[in-house]
Amino acid sequence: MSSGISEIEPASAEPIVFRWYEAEVAAVTVVTPRVKSVRLRCAIAGRQRAGQHVDVRLTAEDGYRASRSYSVASVPDESGTLELLVEGLPDGEVSGWFFDSAEVGDKLELRGPIGGSFSWDGPDGGPLLLAGGGSGVVPLLAMLRRRAQVAPDIPAALIYSVRTRAEAIALDELEARDRDELNFSLFLRTTREGEEGRIDAALVRAALERIGAPRKVFLCGSNRFVSPAADLIVGAGVPATIVRTERFGE
Ligand SMILES: Cc1cc2nc3c(=O)[nH]c(=O)nc-3n(C[C@H](O)[C@H](O)[C@H](O)COP(=O)(O)OP(=O)(O)OC[C@H]3O[C@@H](n4cnc5c(N)ncnc54)[C@H](O)[C@@H]3O)c2cc1C
CATH class of the missing domain: 3.40.50.80 (Nucleotide-binding domain of ferredoxin-NADP reductase (FNR) module)
Known part of the structure; x- marks a missing residue:
């Protein structure tokens, strides 16, 4: 699936975790034969507590959308990015896109961070x-x-x-x-x-x-x-x- 997101949503009164933010793939690296590290540049990077996850949304050129949750592997830093570690599942709609197709510069959307009770500091x-x-x-x-x-x-x-x-x-x-x-x-x-x-x-x-x-x-x-x-x-x-x-x- 490709992602056709062009711009960040306009400011709204929604709490920040419920808004979708534009994100861009900043790096993709192989971690294991089944897992890739994906660095995403996004305005919400750095807001997470350890253990929280983000929702990822992909939009195809025909408007079809799919969203899934991924834990944030990285801790806040100065890079403006966050790291996901995605296991590519056979026929996995979203993990398959990350694993087989995602390239630096691709656009998608994120919301979060989510999951306050499953987090630690x-x-x-x-x-x-x-x-x-x-x-x-x-x-x-x-x-x-x-x-x-x-x-x-x-x-x-x-x-x-x-x-x-x-x-x-x-x-x-x-x-x-x-x-x-x-x-x-x-x-x-x-x-x-x-x-x-x-x-x-x-x-x-x-x-x-x-x-x-x-x-x-x-x-x-x-x-x-x-x-x-x-x-x-x-x-x-x-x-x-x-x-x-x-x-x-x-
Ligand atoms: C809070 C939370 C955090 C998560 N964090 C991560 C993470 O850090 N890294 C990560 O790789 N995944 C994580 N997941 C799982 C992720 O959200 C997706 O469920 C997973 O990537 C499969 O999505 P898909 O679209 O690729 O597969 P789908 O197209 O939805 O499913 C494809 C096939 O895989 C099966 N399947 C679906 N999900 C799983 C699964 N989790 N394990 C085994 N088989 C499955 C389906 O039954 C189906 O047969 C997390 C899930 C939650 C709820």
């Missing part, structure tokens, strides 16, 4: 327990990037379930954080290679032992990942009331 404190499946790691990556900037003393653990190491998003960055940041631990599980398989009670216990009782817990991924992961975490004694979940699909 330094003053919210920790310890921080994060669990992500597949591309569900994206908002958690933003939280870890923010934590490293503003609150590196807060203990944090990321349980990350992914099919293979080659499909893990930002694995180099996460392993470097695990190695270099005193209070962060990565617990990676690959479900289609190696012998460890899916996350289990022992892995959750190990993460909890590393950080102590969490005060903030964020889980993100498909339903198939989030529901059992939440059960394991609550089963390990974490109060359900502090567990925040975001689901990306089946």
Whole structure:
């Protein structure tokens, strides 16, 4: 799908998160065989809290429109851009456009940032327990990037379930954080290679032992990942009331 947006909508009384803003593709890079990083230049860049998402809207030349949500991977900076990490799904209408067609200079629209309860910043404190499946790691990556900037003393653990190491998003960055940041631990599980398989009670216990009782817990991924992961975490004694979940699909 191409995008035929020509100009930003006129100023209106609508709250900023409900307005659509023009955005331009500033960079596209390959992250894994299934995921691309897309940098978008837009007036709303820099307004996000870590963990929030934006809605993306594409408009075809015949006027047909499609919109989807994508977590913001980047933390606010001076670049005037924000980074999305998009997994190209087979026959995916919007992810397919990002993955196969998007080029620097293409226009689209964004609104947001959205999702105040699934977000974190330094003053919210920790310890921080994060669990992500597949591309569900994206908002958690933003939280870890923010934590490293503003609150590196807060203990944090990321349980990350992914099919293979080659499909893990930002694995180099996460392993470097695990190695270099005193209070962060990565617990990676690959479900289609190696012998460890899916996350289990022992892995959750190990993460909890590393950080102590969490005060903030964020889980993100498909339903198939989030529901059992939440059960394991609550089963390990974490109060359900502090567990925040975001689901990306089946
Ligand atoms: C709050 C939120 C944040 C999100 N953040 C991200 C993100 O950071 N990165 C990212 O890649 N995606 C993210 N998603 C998912 C994204 O919104 C789309 O659902 C996804 O890109 C598929 O859209 P599509 O138009 O390409 O596929 P569609 O054309 O809608 O569907 C194509 C096929 O894929 C299946 N499908 C749809 N969605 C998914 C899915 N999520 N997983 C597996 N199969 C699916 C459909 O059943 C269909 O068979 C997020 C979703 C939400 C709700």
